Amino acid sequence: MSSRVCPLSLFVYDPVVRSKKxxxxxxxxxLKKRKAYQAIKATQAKLALLEKRKVCRGKLLKFKRLEDFLKDSHKSHRDETRIARSEKRPPAPLPPAKNRLAFAVRIREIKGVSPKVMKVIQMLRLRQIFSGAFVKINKTSMAMMKMVEPYVAWGFPNLKSVRELVLKRGQTRVGRxxxxxxxxxxxxxxxxxHGIICLEDLIYEIYSVGKGFRAANNFLLPFKLSVARHAARDKAGLLKDLGNPGFRGTDINSIIRQLN
Incomplete structure (x- = not known):
């Protein structure tokens, strides 16, 4: 009788051998390279989170020198003295009845001005430099123009200037x-x-200072006027071309042509 060995019996299952990896x-x-890379990534993520929080809170903090505080204090004191002196003087006469519309452009920086001047600037909606807005001429607006005279150039625009401003830079706000x-x-x-159904009606209502002028002017956002890049770098030359702030009469039309 021959004894044969099954080939499957040679393979014995050993759980200890299988469990070893x-x-x-x-x-x-x-390992050192991976650790350093992870540390760099963690630092970058932390910096990005801090930057995001700063942006959400508002503007970044800027270092301000003592000279800047002194300059702002002198400017504020000068504004308050100028306003107090102007209040003692007799008010300026109103312009002729045909000039009922004015256009104001801010051509100077307003850092460090007195709170009264800042409030008038905000009421005129001239928060940004080289921004402009239409103003209805009356005693109140004339007093406001007198307060912001060192920073704003204003005058009487013609129909061509009003049309070019509204057609080229007329904007309104819908939501944000x-x-x-x-x-x-x-x-x-x-x-x-308000009886305004087209762009020409809006232009005519602004220029004629009609009954719906206030609604039409509030419907229009302040005009963001443009300045050439090379002119913005050469501020002294730009301000020389624009001229001095204050009342400019019909010369305001040349400023509108230059900045529109």
């Missing part, structure tokens, strides 16, 4: 977005109750 060794320089005035249907939808 081979662990690959990593060189030490690679600035929307250019290019659709008469949109204008009729928002200003139809």
């Amino acid at each position: 081979v662990i690959k060794l990593v060189p030490e320089y690679l 977005k600035r929307v250019p005035l290019t659709d008469n249907t949109f204008i009729e939808q928002h200003m139809g109750k």
Whole structure:
């Protein structure tokens, strides 16, 4: 009787042998490299989070020298003295009845001005330099122009200047977005109750200072006027070309041509 051995019986299952796993060794320089890379990434993420929090809070803090505080204090004191002296003087006479519309452009910086001047600047909606807005001429507006005279140039625009400003830079706000005035249907939808159904009606209402002037002027956002890049770098030359602030009469039209 021949004895045969089954080939399957040669393989014996050993759980100890199967449970052992081979662990690959990593060189030490690679471990150090990974650790350094993870530390860099963690630092970058922390800096990005801090920058995001700063942006959410508002403007970044800027270092201010003592000389800047003194300059702002002198400017504020000078404004208050100028306003107090102007109040003692007799008020300036109103312009002729035909000049009922004025256009004001801010051509000077207002850092460090007195609170009264800052409040008038905000009421005129001239928060940014080289921004302009229409103003209805009356005793109150004349007094306001007198207060901001060193920083704002103003005068009487003609119909051509009003039309060019509204057609080229006329915008309104819908929610938080600035929307250019290019659709008469949109204008009729928002200003139809004031009798303004198209862009030409809006221009005529502004220029003629009609009954709906206040609504039409509030519908228009302040005009963001442009300055050439080389002119913005050469501030002395730019201010020389624009001239002095204050009342400019009909010369305001040349400033509008230059900045529009």
